[in-house]
Amino acid sequence: MQVPARFEYERADSVPHALELLARYGPEARIVAGGHSLIPMMKLRLAQPEALIDINGLAELGRIAVEGDELAIGALVRHAELLDSTTATDLFPIFRDAERVIADPIVRNRGTVGGSLCQGDPSEDLSAVFSALRARAVIQGAGGQRTVPIRDFHHGPYETAVGPGELLVQLRVPITAGTGSAYEKVERRVGDWPVAAAGAVVTVRDGVIARAGIGLTAVGAEHFCAPEAESYLEGRPPGEEAFAQAGRIAAEHCDPHADQRGPADYKRHLAAELTRRALATAAERI
């Protein structure tokens, strides 16, 4: 049986308390949210934090609400709660598409939005979703809050903008009229991580694409996005040919690696095809 190394355990009762505990235990302390990524890593001794700061009691991080022209999603919102939130999924059906195919109900009942983003796994579905949506991440530390565009949030595999002594507290998604969104994923079997996946957010004004957001995961796309394909689309009328070409451009700028989920060429092919499909569905949903 695999067991983690010895660690201290503290349960935070507020965000300031969590920050105080992080400061007290120093850089070897880790936040635990759903624990679905961290605990397996601890059991395998890939992570050996000296202290776990449990934030599961922080109700203030579990809210989903429209605030002005943004949708605010707390870092502790569970995958299952995001899937069940009509506030979120009516505005952004991309959340429903993605959350239905993230892991299985057991993981979705516990795993959190914040944990997914902070884990920084190159195959994380929500990283591509929030990148397509051009969300902003709200990070809190001893000096107060700061906001980071999601496309600057991931600094590389398993590395994020959340520094020692800081906590991701919220994601903020801009709400724009005339927008549709969708997510397309290929997995080897139900509940698996993606072989490849693409998210699309399309805003149409006066018959042309005013803004496009394309998120890609598991295909080595820098910052989980496809800026060249987005630029190609902006100013063009939505349509099958434009979406297919955007898919080809997105795939050209990916850097997929062969692994147990498939060869690089297959993943590149999926990047193009899933981008095309997600764009078409997003445009239909406007």
Ligand SMILES: Cc1cc2nc3c(=O)[nH]c(=O)nc-3n(C[C@H](O)[C@H](O)[C@H](O)COP(=O)(O)OP(=O)(O)OC[C@H]3O[C@@H](n4cnc5c(N)ncnc54)[C@H](O)[C@@H]3O)c2cc1C
């Ligand atoms: C069997 C299985 C299948 C899965 N399949 C998929 C899949 O198909 N697609 C997919 O995207 N994901 C998948 N996952 C991952 C799942 O989404 C996890 O829930 C997620 O990666 C981590 O969320 P968590 O809340 O459990 O984080 P935890 O494991 O608690 O934490 C993960 C990391 O984030 C840090 N952290 C957590 N919250 C915060 C915060 N608020 N501020 C700062 N740091 C924080 C922790 O310190 C830790 O380093 C799967 C997981 C399992 C176990």
